[in-house]
Amino acid sequence: MGADALFKTPLHALHAGLGAHMAPFAGYDMPINYPAGVLAEHLHTRKEAGLFDVSHMGQAEIAGPDHATLAAFLETLCPADILNLAPGRQRYTQFLNERGGIIDDLMVARPPRADGALRLVVNAARKAVDLALLAERLPAAMRLTPLADAALIALQGPRAAETLARLAPSEGIETMPFMSAKPARIADLEIFISRSGYTGEDGYEVSLPAAQAETFARLILSQPGVAPIGLGARDSLRLEAGLCLYGHDLDETTDPIEAALTWSIQKRRRVAGGFPGAGRIAHALANGPARLRVGIRPDGRAPAREGTDIVAPEGAKIGVVTSGGFGPSVGAPVAMGYVERSHADIGTTVNLVVRGKRLPARIVPPPFYPHHYYRG
Amino acid sequence: MAEIRYTKDHEYIRVEGDEGVVGISDYAQKQLGDVVFAEPPPVGRKLNAGEAAAVVESVKAASDVFAPVSGEVVAVNSEVESSPGIINEDALGRGWLFRIKLANRDDLSALMDEAAYADYLKTLD
Numbered sequence: 001m002g003a004d005a006l007f008k009t010p011l012h013a014l015h016a017g018l019g020a021h022m023a024p025f026a027g028y029d030m031p032i033n034y035p036a037g038v039l040a041e042h043l044h045t046r047k048e049a050g051l052f053d054v055s056h057m058g059q060a061e062i063a064g065p066d067h068a069t070l071a072a073f074l075e076t077l078c079p080a081d082i083l084n085l086a087p088g089r090q091r092y093t094q095f096l097n098e099r100g101g102i103i104d105d106l107m108v109a110r111p112p113r114a115d116g117a118l119r120l121v122v123n124a125a126r127k128a129v130d131l132a133l134l135a136e137r138l139p140a141a142m143r144l145t146p147l148a149d150a151a152l153i154a155l156q157g158p159r160a161a162e163t164l165a166r167l168a169p170s171e172g173i174e175t176m177p178f179m180s181a182k183p184a185r186i187a188d189l190e191i192f193i194s195r196s197g198y199t200g201e202d203g204y205e206v207s208l209p210a211a212q213a214e215t216f217a218r219l220i221l222s223q224p225g226v227a228p229i230g231l232g233a234r235d236s237l238r239l240e241a242g243l244c245l246y247g248h249d250l251d252e253t254t255d256p257i258e259a260a261l262t263w264s265i266q267k268r269r270r271v272a273g274g275f276p277g278a279g280r281i282a283h284a285l286a287n288g289p290a291r292l293r294v295g296i297r298p299d300g301r302a303p304a305r306e307g308t309d310i311v312a313p314e315g316a317k318i319g320v321v322t323s324g325g326f327g328p329s330v331g332a333p334v335a336m337g338y339v340e341r342s343h344a345d346i347g348t349t350v351n352l353v354v355r356g357k358r359l360p361a362r363i364v365p366p367p368f369y370p371h372h373y374y375r376g
Numbered sequence: 377m378a379e380i381r382y383t384k385d386h387e388y389i390r391v392e393g394d395e396g397v398v399g400i401s402d403y404a405q406k407q408l409g410d411v412v413f414a415e416p417p418p419v420g421r422k423l424n425a426g427e428a429a430a431v432v433e434s435v436k437a438a439s440d441v442f443a444p445v446s447g448e449v450v451a452v453n454s455e456v457e458s459s460p461g462i463i464n465e466d467a468l469g470r471g472w473l474f475r476i477k478l479a480n481r482d483d484l485s486a487l488m489d490e491a492a493y494a495d496y497l498k499t500l501d
Contacts, residue, residue, distance in 0.1 A: 232436050305437075326412035
């Protein structure tokens with residue numbers, strides 16, 4: 001696909017002006033890194049604050065007659081408890097197929113005071129699939145509105161809260177707990193903000209009209225300690241945080257139990273089911289999955305990339321790496337992958353086959369770098 | 377004065393007598409970004425020109441380093457294994473990867489000199 005065929009986010013000109021190295025990602029021409037480079041951008045985000053353009057992601061609103069009716073509909077597609085999602089709260093879940101495989105993973109936010117409105121954020125590469133699924137299943141009394149004209153900008157890192165609070169002192173942004181969401185006003189711009197992200201750091205994701213995105217981004221970038229961060233560092237940050245990347249760690253052949261996302265299926269749903277693949281998932285919950293997503297720490301310095309075979313010490317293949325690389329904050333290689341459950345216990349020694357050599361590694365619990373979420 | 381030659385894959389070899397010091401060019405280290413891992417070949421390994429000899433990896437990706445000439449590895453830079461970032465800081469100096477004893481000096485004639493390599497870089501976007 002030529003560069004002309006790629007979509008551009010509302011911040012495309014800003015990235016070019018900042019000297020970004022651009023490359024295609026999920027059909028968009030996206031900044032992979034800026035002149036500082038992936039390593040410096042990664043470390044900056046952990047120490048100060050990083051601004052990420054994630055406008056390629058899909059945003060949509062669904063509306064229904066009331067929350068219970070709308071939640072009942074969404075619960076036919078995903079295994080999270082949406083009914084008990086309180087106003088002003090956000091939840092992570094997955095759209096599932098009939099085999100319990102993951103069609104996409106997403107965030108669902110219920111705006112404060114909303115009784116019959118939810119906001120969704122889905123993966124860029126899956127938004128067409130997700131919107132088609134929603135449109136096909138949507139009951140007549142409900143409405144799906146893709147927010148195609150909305151930008152999404154993440155501000156992540158220990159200085160994210162003070163930065164936004166400085167610009168909007170009376171909006172209560174600093175005291176928002178992790179996974180809360182609400183509309184707010186920052187420097188005369190109307191935004192929808194959630195305290196969440198994809199780095200393991202404290203931070204926010206801000207949705208706002210495309211026409212105002214560059215003004216907002218430039219204002220944030222002018223604040224002390226804020227630097228632009230590309231998708232390269234976004235990937236190494238989420239890997240260290242043990243967060244899954246759709247199309248790599250999750251796909252239609254993986255279910256949430258083997259993906260170690262059981263925490264995202266609340267008890268009411270585990271008991272009552274009623275979502276696609278509920279039977280297979282109940283079976284996996286009762287008997288344990290055949291394979292499990294685990295964290296892997298190579299003993300040496302060689303990174304094990306996606307697709308690396310994982311073998312038992314006696315030589316049999318027991319799994320495969322789905323995300324792997326060097327963790328700049330860990331200062332060592334880190335990886336995630338699926339292994340047979342008999343080899344999934346913490347501390348188990350496995351071998352990674354890198355360029356024909358068997359390199360020793362250990363199964364460890366993710367995250368590789370501690371989360372710094374603001375719990376209030 | 378030691379002569380330096382480059383490959384189209386951006387390896388360099390600095391010829392010193394019947395041996396050469398091999399690494400990746402400054403252009404290559406810039407393209408790769410922050411190097412976080414480097415694995416030179418073992419001493420004693422016999423390489424054919426064009427054969428994958430070493431590996432350098434950035435945060436994002438792994439790249440093979442190909443032998444610019446045929447010969448035997450006579451020394452490796454252990455400093456790049458412990459501090460791979462020196463490849464970014466000084467690719468042509470402290471960031472060298474290995475030393476090779478040339479099997480055939482004629483191999484050098486297939487490589488570009490400094491001026492030809494500079495012209496070649498201009499042809500790449």
